[in-house]
Amino acid sequence: MVKYITPEEIAAHNSEKDLWMVINGKVYDISTFGDEHPGGVEILLDYAGQDGTKAYKDVGHSTAADELLEELYVGDLKPGTELELASLKKDRAVKNSPPPIGLIVAIVLVPMVALFVYKNFISKKTSTSFDEV
Numbered sequence: 001m002v003k004y005i006t007p008e009e010i011a012a013h014n015s016e017k018d019l020w021m022v023i024n025g026k027v028y029d030i031s032t033f034g035d036e037h038p039g040g041v042e043i044l045l046d047y048a049g050q051d052g053t054k055a056y057k058d059v060g061h062s063t064a065a066d067e068l069l070e071e072l073y074v075g076d077l078k079p080g081t082e083l084e085l086a087s088l089k090k091d092r093a094v095k096n097s098p099p100p101i102g103l104i105v106a107i108v109l110v111p112m113v114a115l116f117v118y119k120n121f122i123s124k125k126t127s128t129s130f131d132e133v
């Protein structure tokens with residue numbers, strides 16, 4: 001009996017280590033395949049948790065690739081939910097990651113502290129020694 005999988009469940013598997021993809025209405029768990037993919041893992045991430053049928057076909061994958069897919073089959077996309085799946089497309093996980101706050105703080109803070117130290121200590125010391133001369 002065919003196992004039907006909801007778009008919500010498919011869309012939740014959208015990261016490099018947990019990567020599902022729909023091809024021709026069938027759902028595949030390609031989490032373990034990313035590193036081995038001759039086309040690279042990045043391209044797979046573009047379709048993580050989504051329908052990659054068109055991209056897969058456009059590349060003209062070999063029958064060897066098709067056979068590989070069979071081993072990774074999980075179930076079928078619930079019929080009639082293609083649009084719902086597309087609507088659940090999220091930006092790539094990497095794009096969603098927050099900006100590196102530590103780096104921004106360091107870039108702003110380090111010159112400010114340096115200026116403060118210079119103005120209050122180094123520059124004063126220098127001008128005092130000049131005054132004394």
Ligand code: HEM
Nearest residue numbers: 021030038039043047052055056059061062064065068069
């Ligand atoms: C989802 C399961 C996928 C599997 C199992 C898979 C498997 C493979 C395999 C075995 C090859 C080697 C050539 C061949 O035998 O056809 C290959 C190449 C390639 N794949 Fe995939 N692929 C998948 C998805 C995708 C997707 C969604 C894309 C997106 C465009 C893609 C892009 C490519 C590219 C560009 C190459 C050629 C790499 C090169 O020769 O430089 N693949 N893939």
